[in-house]
Amino acid sequence: MTFQVTILGSGSALPQPGRHFSSQLLTAGHECFLIDCGEGTQYRLLEQKFRPSRLRAIFISHLHGDHYFGLFGLLNTLSLGKRTEELYLFGPKGLGDILTEVFRHSSTRLSYPLHYHDLDADNPGPIWSTPTLTIHTLTLRHRVPCTGFVFREKSRARRIIKEKITLDMTYEHMRLLKEGQDVYDKEGKLLYTYEEYTLAPPKPRSYAYCSDTAYLPDLVPYLQDVDLLYHEATFLDDLTERANKTFHSTAAQAARIAEQSNIGKLLIGHLSSRYLDSDASLLEARSVFPNTFMAAEGVTFEIAAQ
Ligand SMILES: [Zn+2]
Ligand SMILES: [Zn+2]
Incomplete structure (x- = not known):
């Protein structure tokens, strides 16, 4: 069964050529999920030649614009495409109200059932189960309520x-x-x-997504042995003070979380626009956790079955 993550956008708050706003496409067998939906995400899906009708659910980590401003356009486009399949949406408290207002003022009636579920960032736990996966939330530490997600394959038969x-x-x-x-x-x-x-059945695989967060060792027990971890790495270590103040992490801090959690592979992204290339961030993270890669736009990371 396919289990892979395609990076659609990995930029931070300011637009930059070649770095798009946060969004990832997770594919588990026939099920496809979108994680965050920054501005322009629907164009990234087109570039990937992805049929949006295949989307089963969307998960939004928090209400900073770089993580969800693409949602209105995508939901509207799905409706213009006459989608009829139901779509699940998980997001922070307030997102349901925002969508209701946007659709009310634009007289938009969606062509498909949208099942919206509020996430309580302070009460992490299981939120959903599909035929292939279970999904748990994590409490991240950011300037607004922010949720991480852990996607785990269900164990299969012998x-x-x-x-x-x-x-x-x-x-x-x-x-x-x-x-x-x-x-x-x-x-x-x-x-x-x-x-x-x-x-014996193959070992269940797992993927964890930690979008904007300050360095948070409390996450370690929840990330133990995850196969692939995405963790933001907005700053380099010389700006640790600034990272603390703005509730973001440095590349070294992201790598420390990966190392302590004994994860398989680390992806870093959400680099500040002050860093024109990602070499220094990658070098810094790899000095702590060698199996680190950049969550670069358009790249797919597969989690192989063992
Ligand atoms: Zn952000
Ligand atoms: Zn943020």
Whole structure:
């Protein structure tokens, strides 16, 4: 099953050529999710040749404009495209009111059901479950209520070893084996053991998204062993004071969170517009956590099955 993240935008508050506002597309099998929706996100989706009708849900981390000003346009375009499939939207308190007002003043009636859910940034926990994933929120530390998201694959059934299937094996036998149960006949005689006839399922994969936040070691227990972590890295370490004051992180701080959480791979982004290229940020993060990459526009990061 595909499990991947495509970076649509990774800029910070000020527009810059080549760096778009925050947005990411998460694909898990047939399910597609948008995480944040900065201005222009729908153009980035077009560039990716992504059919927006495939979107199942949108998650908005907080109400700073660089993370959601693209939402109005995208929701409107989906309606102009005569979408009928329901769409789920999770966002901070206030977003529902904002959308209601925008649609009221523009006499917009969406062509599809939009299920909106308020997120309580102070009460993190599970918010949703789909056929492939469970989604938990994290409390981030920013100037306005801000939520992180952890997407975890559900554990799957054991896999039958095809070469070992016999003509006597029924569908029910296979179901039990896949569940990790041994199979007995009516007299109680052991027919098949799950250990001999199946392989363990692949390890469930996980992705965590920590948008704008001050350095927050409290996150570490919630991020343990995540395969791929996106963490903002607005400043370099010489501007730690400024990072603290504006509730952002430095590249080294992002890397420290990754290292302490024992994650697989770190993506950094949301660089301040003062940094014209990302080399220094990457170097700084890699000095603490070597397996760090830039969340560069248009790049897809796949999380391989193990
Ligand atoms: Zn931001
Ligand atoms: Zn922000």
